[in-house]
Amino acid sequence: MLQLIQLRWIAVVGQITTITVVTLALGIRLPMPQMLAVLACLIAFNIASHLRWHETGVANNNELFLALLVDVGALTAQLYLSGGTANPFAFLYLLQIILSAVLLETWSTWTIVAVTSTCLAGLSWFSKPLVLSPDNGNGLSHIYVAGLLICFALDAALLVVYITRIGENHRAGEVQLAALRQQAVEEEHIVRMGLLASGAAHELGTPLATLSVILGDWKRMPEFGKNSELLEEIGEMQLQLQRCKSIVSGILLSAGEARGESSIKTTINTFLDEIVGEWRATRQIQAFVYENRFGNDIPVAFDSALKQMIYNVLDNALEASPQWVRLEAVRDGETLSLSVTDSGHGFAAGMLEQLGKPYQSTKRRPGSGLGLFFVVNVARKLGGSVSARNREEGGAAVRLSLPLASISLEYEEQHAA
Numbered sequence: 001m002l003q004l005i006q007l008r009w010i011a012v013v014g015q016i017t018t019i020t021v022v023t024l025a026l027g028i029r030l031p032m033p034q035m036l037a038v039l040a041c042l043i044a045f046n047i048a049s050h051l052r053w054h055e056t057g058v059a060n061n062n063e064l065f066l067a068l069l070v071d072v073g074a075l076t077a078q079l080y081l082s083g084g085t086a087n088p089f090a091f092l093y094l095l096q097i098i099l100s101a102v103l104l105e106t107w108s109t110w111t112i113v114a115v116t117s118t119c120l121a122g123l124s125w126f127s128k129p130l131v132l133s134p135d136n137g138n139g140l141s142h143i144y145v146a147g148l149l150i151c152f153a154l155d156a157a158l159l160v161v162y163i164t165r166i167g168e169n170h171r172a173g174e175v176q177l178a179a180l181r182q183q184a185v186e187e188e189h190i191v192r193m194g195l196l197a198s199g200a201a202h203e204l205g206t207p208l209a210t211l212s213v214i215l216g217d218w219k220r221m222p223e224f225g226k227n228s229e230l231l232e233e234i235g236e237m238q239l240q241l242q243r244c245k246s247i248v249s250g251i252l253l254s255a256g257e258a259r260g261e262s263s264i265k266t267t268i269n270t271f272l273d274e275i276v277g278e279w280r281a282t283r284q285i286q287a288f289v290y291e292n293r294f295g296n297d298i299p300v301a302f303d304s305a306l307k308q309m310i311y312n313v314l315d316n317a318l319e320a321s322p323q324w325v326r327l328e329a330v331r332d333g334e335t336l337s338l339s340v341t342d343s344g345h346g347f348a349a350g351m352l353e354q355l356g357k358p359y360q361s362t363k364r365r366p367g368s369g370l371g372l373f374f375v376v377n378v379a380r381k382l383g384g385s386v387s388a389r390n391r392e393e394g395g396a397a398v399r400l401s402l403p404l405a406s407i408s409l410e411y412e413e414q415h416a417a
Helices: 002-025 032-056 062-079 088-103 106-125 140-220 228-249 251-256 268-282 302-320 347-354 370-379 409-416
Strands: 262-265 287-293 301-302 324-332 335-340 384-389 396-405
Touching: 002 032, 002 088, 002 140, 032 062, 062 088, 062 106, 088 106, 088 140, 140 228, 140 370, 228 268, 262 268, 262 324, 268 287, 268 301, 268 302, 268 324, 302 324, 302 335, 302 370, 302 396, 347 384, 370 384, 370 396
Parallel strands: 287 324
Antiparallel strands: 262 301, 324 335, 335 396, 384 396
């Protein structure tokens, strides 16, 4: 619609220029009041179209069809007042037909063809002949040929410019549609994984509870109480069992829910400090560096999905670099930025290009490659983003960016107010 509006402004300027040149330079008398009235109606319609397009931002087939019919009507009226089919600019009908073929549905295009053909036939019978001065009587053929050449050049230039722009719009729309389809496929995959994970979580709940009871009984038995080494191993088993329970409770992350019903009210610094403490206590790592440079604390609402998202990134870094992992939290304007770096081998070039796609992993085991897939989708649900790069000094860096508006209670309270 915007292309048609711009094209109509060009038509207005072209008509004013043509009328001026024909009247002043060639001395051909035209019915000025009637032609200016048609021109004023065309300008008014274009202004109204511009205002409506900015209000809605969307134009359907019927609106485009009506706009082209108005253009055909204005062109017909001007040709009727300036010689009909004897006017070389009658070939501008082809511009309307080609535009309709590109923009409209099939029935609308054939309707435009029928309307323009009817108008052209009517002009051959019911048009007002031009009143020429005696000086132009012998040179009418030259004037017609000159007008024909101008009309051809104008048609060709406008078609190249606007058909190219319309083609670019179509291609951009196809790219966007392909991206939306890809996103829908990924979200459908998450739903399937979520259903599978939810069933697995219910199945694992009973054996984990049984193991917890057995370990508790063992710890209280006199035979084990006398052996400090066995007690230490039982404590380690209970710790790992608690970790398994935490994994099971957060496994519904695979359903793709970014904000669950079990959101916990806390603050950013408290939440991050607790995550780091729990993660460090349940993992074996030689050196872990944690820098919290967020600044002034703010109240937020976090749930297990966000917690598991951070865990996934830290676990991937730990697996790639058991010796050293670093987590840095900073505030970048209205965004929470979490950077996880390691000293491992880094990402393969193909993985960086396919970041967040399922089953993209260098780990040679079934089901690997879903961690970053879940992380990317959870961040996207919150309006954030995930980026990754290889460090020059070795290792990889993953950056999580989350808008504070999606997690901050202050933003939510202000929005509610």
